[in-house]
Amino acid sequence: MPRRRSQLIPWKVAGRLTEEQPSADDVVQATGWVFNNETGDTLTMAEFVATGDNEVPVYLARFELLNGDDEHRRLVEIGCGIGRMTCAFTRRFGTVIACDLDAGFLERCRESVARFGKVDRLRTVEVTDGRTLAIADDSVDVAFSYITLQHCDRDDALALVGEALRVVRPGGQIALNFRSWSGVDPFVLPLGAAVRLLLRTPVIGGWLSHRRFSTRLAWQANRLDPHQVVGPIQDQLTDIVVWRNPARNAPLWGVKHATSDHFEGINRNHWWLVATIKERAENRPS
Numbered sequence: 001m002p003r004r005r006s007q008l009i010p011w012k013v014a015g016r017l018t019e020e021q022p023s024a025d026d027v028v029q030a031t032g033w034v035f036n037n038e039t040g041d042t043l044t045m046a047e048f049v050a051t052g053d054n055e056v057p058v059y060l061a062r063f064e065l066l067n068g069d070d071e072h073r074r075l076v077e078i079g080c081g082i083g084r085m086t087c088a089f090t091r092r093f094g095t096v097i098a099c100d101l102d103a104g105f106l107e108r109c110r111e112s113v114a115r116f117g118k119v120d121r122l123r124t125v126e127v128t129d130g131r132t133l134a135i136a137d138d139s140v141d142v143a144f145s146y147i148t149l150q151h152c153d154r155d156d157a158l159a160l161v162g163e164a165l166r167v168v169r170p171g172g173q174i175a176l177n178f179r180s181w182s183g184v185d186p187f188v189l190p191l192g193a194a195v196r197l198l199l200r201t202p203v204i205g206g207w208l209s210h211r212r213f214s215t216r217l218a219w220q221a222n223r224l225d226p227h228q229v230v231g232p233i234q235d236q237l238t239d240i241v242v243w244r245n246p247a248r249n250a251p252l253w254g255v256k257h258a259t260s261d262h263f264e265g266i267n268r269n270h271w272w273l274v275a276t277i278k279e280r281a282e283n284r285p286s
């Protein structure tokens with residue numbers, strides 16, 4: 001059996017913990033912080049999903065991802081977790097394909113959507129290798145990913161960007177969230193790598209994988225700037241907009257034909273790539 005990559009361990013451990021909980025509210029109390037950094041014995045799944053209900057319409061509107069026919073359109077969410085945002089997506093889009101590394105999260109995501117969304121519109125896809133989506137080429141209208149690509153191994157993150165480009169049809173859109181470098185990262189990223197190494201060690205690894213501080217460090221995996229993501233794929237895209245917090249207004253470089261836009265709702269260390277997929281070159285096999 002191939003050795004599990006240390007990058008995937010913190011998520012798998014959180015997923016297992018999620019599976020062990022007796023109720024949805026217990027899931028949020030035990031693992032909700034994994035998704036929105038909130039803790040407490042009084043958290044409920046309803047409140048957790050409400051955070052997604054508040055955010056989703058804002059992103060969909062700001063990034064102009066909606067059209068009048070959304071009931072007939074398909075959205076893929078890369079890194080859905082236990083469905084914080086997925087519920088809201090299913091109320092808007094005719095089909096939502098929720099993808100995640102962890103099968104336990106996907107099961108809980110289905111439960112969340114059954115309670116708070118439209119479960120008949122949901123499909124789930126397990127991303128078993130952390131980098132490939134088992135979804136047909138050109139088969140969805142929108143690819144959306146929030147606070148996920150920063151937690152992947154850098155090559156996996158870039159592979160998932162490639163997968164988003166592959167599965168979205170020409171004329172469809174992508175909205176992908178990344179984290180770029182901040183002042184503490186020269187310390188945090190090496191610490192994260194060290195904790196991931198320790199996660200492999202027999203006793204210490206098990207202990208660390210259940211601790212909040214070490215898990216949070218372990219999932220600090222990559223920082224990517226716009227030129228690193230957009231540079232290699234920009235010829236496949238049109239209407240490229242890099243969205244950032246208004247405090248981040250340095251000019252974009254290494255990205256042709258991209259415009260820069262801002263809104264307060266974006267974390268200061270995050271940025272979004274929002275773009276439309278161009279018609280394919282004739283080289284894709286039919």
Ligand SMILES: C[S@@+](CC[C@H](N)C(=O)[O-])C[C@H]1O[C@@H](n2cnc3c(N)ncnc32)[C@H](O)[C@@H]1O
Pocket residue numbers: 011034035036078079080081082084085099100101102105127129130131145146147148151152153156
């Ligand atoms: C911080 S959570 C965000 C979940 C959700 N987007 C939200 O905002 O609530 C990150 C999610 O990404 C998933 N994830 C991490 N690496 C992944 C990968 N390589 N492929 C797919 N999902 C991944 C984790 O299992 C986790 O559910």
